[in-house]
Amino acid sequence: MTDEVFTDHIVSVLVHNNPGVLSKVTSLVTRRGFNIDGISAGPTRQNDMFRLTIVVKGDDKSLEQIQKQLYKIIDVVKVVPIIRSRMVGREICLIKVKAIGAERHEVLQIINVFKANIVDVGTNGFIVEITGDSDKIDSFLALLESHQITDVARTGIVAMNRWERTFKETGR
Amino acid sequence: MNGARIIVESLKKEGVDTVFCYTGGAVISIFDELYKHGEGLNLIQPRHEQGGTHAADGYARSTGKTGVVIVTSGPGATNTITGIATAYMDSSPLVVITGQVASTLIGTDAFQESDVTGITLPITKANFLVKNIKDLAVTIKKAFYIAGSGRPGPVVIDIPGDIQRQDFKFNYPDTVDLQSYRPKDSGHPKQIKSAIKLLAASKKPLIISGGGVNLSNATGEMNDFLNKTGIPVVHTLMGTGVNPEDENQFLGFIGMHGTLYGNYAIQNADLIMAVGVRFSDRIIGNPNTFAKNAKLIHIDIDPAEIDKNILTDLPIVGSAKSILREFNNLDLAIDISEWKNELSNYKNNYPLGYEKSELIKPQYIIELAQKYFPENSIIVTDVGQNQIWVAQNYRIKHPRSFLTSGGLGTMGYGLPAAIGAAVGNPDKQVLMFAGDGGFQMNMQELGIIRKYGLKVKMIVLDNNYLGMVRQWQELLFEKRYSGTDMEFNPDFVKLADVFRIKSIFLKDPKEADAVIKELAMSNESMLVHIAIDPDENVLPMVPAGKALDEVLTKL
Incomplete structure (x- = not known):
């Protein structure tokens, strides 16, 4: 049980890639009173289709309303709510971190534990790439916090529902 | 064929007969093609693009056809915004x-450039920027299909000047298939059966007839359903025109300024079937107390309206016309005589009314208009007190015969919308009511009434105030009439005269009968400027956010 009215919801939206479709979707979500916490977009196997993954804050009732409103945009083909307990979600994050002298070793250890990759090495530090769910990335960032992070770029989440229901979805 | 010609030929293919258009630099090619090849198209040029857009809207609402507007870029386009938003809300x-501007200049802050698809994004059902001549005809086809089908609405097509001048083969598609837009017409049979069961079990059923009934031309089906079942009916502002045979069944208009008996019926019903209603705040008051004793069946073509403002017990998605037809094919026997007696007693005990006075009461003028104008007249209002007085007191018995800006509440709508209605209905009388404030917001359109030989009857109810806001100031702001005093109003009789329109001033109630009769009988356009009782208010009134039974009958 939770007293919080507002929780994060993730919706996956399949759209025709017509000009302005991204602004149509984001403007609608904002106009109906939702905050967008994250959005990512990319092409699909069909040439003219794009998939958007949007993280919004709202209660369950308003999530349903958002789905219906999204369907009113002519370019929106399909709206799929992503269910937390069935979700596979991934983000990529690039982190530019300062690491000089003895620090280098410490940073490398954290990177190894998280199976992150170093994609650029400089005399003053690294650029690290990490892929995973948002929690993993948050913890990784928290551990690197004691070192000097100079830049972070996150893609925002992309997500799908699993083939099978692996967790009980009832209750709560 | 150049792009401009393709536009003109596409309009003809769509069966368009009237275009509300205002020329300018970025549409000069289209106007040239209209000049050369516009046979069969009635071109109406307003004095301002806002007026033209409202006129197209009034034309669309009164005829059921899609209204067409052509304007230039930049200011021409931005002037249509209020008209588009008005159409979108209703x-x-x-x-x-x-x-x-030419596609090569887009994004350079060129002369008379504005981001039209960006600006109109939240107020259109869809909008398009045509960047390639090969997309032009199919885009126009899509636009007409989207505007007129499902839940109708405005669609904008932004066409750069160079596209209008490029050549391409004209090939107008017969149909369009949009993978992501397939409005549902018929309701789910199981849901309809469940609704019939709920109705049969109900002791106190009530129908709310909404704008969707007018939009889907379902007033006949609605009346049949009411006559067959005897269930009492109320309507929203946009649902005006419903007309059961039994007058006792008809409980008028509901909401903030609804009749006492209409709102009483809502609060005491045990089952409400709302048809083509979007449950706006002006209808429901406090959502937590609205129809608190009733189960709700909600019929709407737009799934997003289900559970938006009021939670539904039984939704049916589809067009009002097709679903009501299904209802009429099924058997429904109910005995609700007790409920009907309760309501008709209430109606008799708490009628609408007004006090007689030395000054002209607007309600009296409406009574006279009803007496002298033919029953099938198209009644158009502006926004404010004039609008609600007419909605409460004018008993309109035909669909698409009450034009008013309901959702957006656009002052200045009345005159141009009446002009649009007159263009589309030359065989009917068109009667406009406006206040002294709203009339002045688009009074420049008086200029085209004579130009196009239109017949528009106009009543300006002048209380020298922006009356509806003044009323709120009386109620909530201790009579501090900030910004609502209309001193230095023009002489509306002289104003009409300047535009060569017959006009008359009225302030003596004793002369009212003859003047309104003359207005109704007149063979030409005419304006009656009426000094009404400046203190008259719109009552009853449910203050914003209150329950429909927390009603004021005096301020």
Whole structure:
């Protein structure tokens, strides 16, 4: 049980890639009173289709309303709510971190534990790439916090529902 | 064929007969083609693009056809915004074609450039920027299809000047298939059966007839359903025109300024079937107390309206016309005589009314208009007190015969919308009511009434105030009439005279009968400027956010 009215919801939206479709979707979500916490977009196997993954804050009732409103945009083909307990979600994050002298070793250890990759090495530090769910990335960032992070770029989440229901979805 | 000609030929293919258009630099090619090849198209040029858009809206609402607007880029396009937003809120079908600067200049802050698709994004059902001549005809086809089908609404097509001048083969598609837009017409049979069961079990059923009934031309089906079942009916502002045979069944208009008996019926019903209603705040008051004893069946073509403002017990998605037809094919026997007696007693005990006075009461003028104008007249209002007085007191018995800006509440709507209605209905009388404030917001359109030989009857109810806001100031702001005093109003009789329109001033109630009769009988356009009782208010009134039974009958 939770007293919080507002929780994060993730919706996956399949759209025709017509000009302005991204602004149509984001403007609608904002106009109906939702905050967008994250959005990512990319092409699909069909040439003219794009998939958007949007993280919004709202209660369950308003999530349903958002789905219906999204369907009113002519370019929106399909709206799929992503269910937390069935979700596979991934983000990529690039982190530019300062690491000089003895620090280098410490940073490398954290990177190894998280199976992150170093994609650029400089005399003053690294650029690290990490892929995973948002929690993993948050913890990784928290551990690197004691070192000097100079830049972070996150893609925002992309997500799908699993083939099978692996967790009980009832209750709560 | 150049792009401009393709536009003109596409309009003809769509069966368009009337275009509300205002020329300018970015549509000069289209106007040239209209000049050369516009046979069969009635071109109406307003004095301002806002007026033209409202006129197209009034034309669309009164005829059921899609209204067409052509304007130039930049200011021409931005002037249509209020008209587009008005149409969007009331689901009125419009296709607005805006010229745009040449595609090579887009994004350079060129002369008369504005981001029309960006600006109109939240107030259109769809909008398009045509960047390639090969997409032009199919885009126009899509625009008309989207505007007029499902839940209707305005669609904007922004067409750069160079596209209008490029050549391409004209090939107008017969149909369009949009993978992501397939409005549902018929309701789910199981849901309809469940609804019939709920109705049969109900002791106190009530129908709310909404704008969707007018939009889907379902008033006949609605009346049949009411006559067959005897269930009492109320309507929203946009649902005006419903007309059961038994007058006792008819409980008028509901909401903030609804009749006492209409709102009483809502609060005491045990089952409400709402048809084509979007449950706006002006209808429901406090959502937590609205129809608190009733189960709700909600019929709407737009799934997003289900559970939006009021939670539904039984939704049916589809067009009002097709679903009501299904209802009429099924058997439904109910005995609700007790409930009907309760309501008709209430109606008799708490009628609408007004005090007689030395000054002219607007309600009296409405009574006289009803007496002298033919029953099938199209009644158009502006926004404010004039609008609600008419909605409460004018008993309109035909669909698409009450034109008013309901959702957006656009002052200045009345005159141009009446002009649009007159263009589309030369065989009917068109009667406009406006206040002294709203009339002045688009009074320049008086200029086209004589130009196009239109017949528009106009009543300006002048209380020298922006009366509806003044009323709120009386109620909530201790009579501090800030910004609502209309001193230095023009002489409306002289104003009409300047535009060569017959006009008369009225302030003596004893002369009212003859003047309104003259207005109704007049063979030409005429304006009656009426000094009404400046203190008259719109009552009853449910203050914003209150329950429908927390009603004021005096301020």
